[in-house]
Amino acid sequence: MASGRWTTRRAEALRKLAFATLLVAGCVHSTGAAGQNACEKPLYLTFDTGHMEVAPLVAQVLQRQQVVVTFFGANEPTKAGDGSLGGHWAPWWKARAAEGHEFASHTWDHTYWRADVAGDPPRFRVRPSAGPNAAVEATWTAGQYCTEIGKAAQRLQDITGKKPLPLYRAPGGKTSPSLLAAAKACGYAHVGWAPAGFLGDELPSESSSNDALLKKALRDIRAGDILLAHLGIWSRKDPWAPAVLEPLIVGLKDKGFCFRTLREHPAYSGWIGGTR
16 A cells, blocks of 8 residues: 555656656757747847836836846936935846846937037037936046046946846937947947837827727847837826837737847847957
8 A cells, every 4th residue: 555655646746747848848948048049030238228108017027028138227216216326226226137127328318419519539419318417518638538438337246146238229329430430448338129120119199099009019020139218208297118019029929039139130240249
């Protein structure tokens, strides 16, 4: 009788082990090394900071869909807390690091390039949209601009414990060849987005509904595209995220696309590897 019970228990244990092995194999295929190699239609979803109200919901969608992204952080005003890179949101950022997401600078005060200033060495007209000098134009040296990029990167590292990528995104994507050269000289390559990758969350809800934006993205996005969205846009009445985010991810997966961070993007992987 005891032998029969042992045999039953052993059979049950073997059954559970086999099931667990299948689960692990499935996970490796979908998200591990095998899945990485099998990714023939990669997309690179990126998020810039914003008012952060939708950030917890965005995180839930990414968790459910097992998608990793690259976040570009600036210390922007938020609907709750002391700024998007402030202490209030630090636990949120740290949790994203634990999930395998990547981070990069969006400039500390969300500072827009306005124009180059003639002369040598180069200088730039800039205007922050956040911080104590919001909406005040200034003329910066290349060194000052690099400090602005680096301050956001350092803050992201301090609150996540993870070194950000040596990349940055200029607010509005506004740059000049001289500005890009200055940023590269201090270790940062600029990241824009694909034309179809502009997901439209900055557009007015009245003229660009969530449904229309979803259909356009599913129609136009192609393999290799860098996609752009935000963690909250103040001016949009009908928030894009998370309403469009999850059906977009599901729809793109159904088309055979997969998601990677910019660490793996062919245009940046060499730069990242060479600057680490």
